[in-house]
Amino acid sequence: MIQKQKGCNDIYGKDAKIWKYIDSVIDAVMEKYNYTYIRTPLIEATELFHRTIGTSTDIVTKETYDFTDRGGRKITLRPEGTAGVVRSFIENKMYGDASLPLKVYYNGTMYRYERPQSGRDRELTQFGMEILGSDDPLCDAEIISLAVNIYQMLGLKEIKVNINSLGDDASRLKYREELIKYFKPHINDLCEDCKERLEKNPLRILDCKVDAENPLLKNAPKTLDYLNEESRDRFEKVQEYLDIFQVKYEINPNIVRGLDYYNHTVFEIEAKVSGFGSNNVLGGGGRYNGLCKQLGGPDTPCIGFACGIGRLKTALELEKVKLPITETIDLFLLYVNDEEKKYAAYLSQELRLAGFIVDTEYNNRSLKAQFKQADRLQAKYTAVLNSTDLNNNEIKIKNNKTKEEEIISLDAIIYYLDEKLNTNLDDEDECGCEDECCTDDHCDKNCHCHH
């Protein structure tokens, strides 16, 4: 049997519905904030990621999907969204557009050649947004607020926003030096990995898991103490705007992000629900004012955010957020003989065009089997087409929940369903609980249904 590739997933059935729902919320919120959708290629020149990510980490050397195409070009499957957006911004000369800043969002699959574990696959879906062409602290706050807003619109409550500022390049460089100076005498008190990090990426020592409780880390110099006046003012403005947006956040000096190109505001949003593995960061972002120039474009200040939808979906599940997913159908048509089958075909078409979700039998199975199928599909109504009834211009329609059966005129079926299904919906809202909820003693919904 041919299996799917390691760390990739087939998404179908209910999962696919949840996925599409999440996408629809993203689209809706982005529209309100006036971010336009951008779709860039899944493949890019390998060099793009080398230039953006740099070679200081393992990312480029061993965690991307690289290949050489038939023309001998070095190609990489995009591991993240920002580089492609910035490349597109430069290549299409969007920087010349009069309406800067450009506010865009993307939503698509990314590929990372990593060992899969909890919350981490090789193929992942991320959405994210970028503001290109403005250094205004309002942008920083808006991006964070927008991210929070999407989580809230989806019904997620248990999240925590961590922010920090790395300052401008000068501040950042100075801080880095101070950090090395601070840790160097105590190098033997740190774990093996941290010894490696000291020269390579000292900022990452701060969020080491092994040494997390080490007082050495708690007393380490903080980025914020090394900000120059300008950077500090800027960070304060970001916080002011966040307060105006009523975003709750925490300043966490250990948020450093992995890549060199970040400066000023950096932030992460983590899920606080229990049950997450070690990777509980839903999304993160920051300001990358130097990147555009680094890629050969004009000096353009930018900020962005990205969120893995897989983890987001996990968070929604762990929090048992009820999503408006339709899993039911309105009507299932049953039949026995061929004449009735033809009528089922005709009627299903009519009702579908009238806006109802209708399905019918395809394998000429027994009525018993057809009723079972109707249950599996969670049909709200069933109708057994009967030649005698049809000749009398009548149809017998059954509420599949109450089992009440009514004979109505065929001409009235649309009107009938319309009325019944609308009242039915109201009933369901009254209950509004998932199966699991009702068997749960801690259910706070006071529902009276008996799933």
Add this chain to the structure above:
RNA sequence: GCGCCAUUGGUGAAGUGGUUAACACGCUGGUUUGUGGCACCAGUAUGCAAGAGUUCGAUUCUCUUAUGACGCCCCA
């Protein structure tokens, strides 16, 4: 890249170096020549991830590979 554990029908799974691989759910059919969900009956893995090895004999032991789960590195 490193480590640890796992992989048995449609699903959840039990199990053993040696005849027909439990049990449950599901599914299909029947009892009921056109009204299901209950009940009863019958059917439902020539095979235990793939390949190789040890053995008289392997689903069971060994190795390799693949995939899954979790952790490390890394985290865009």
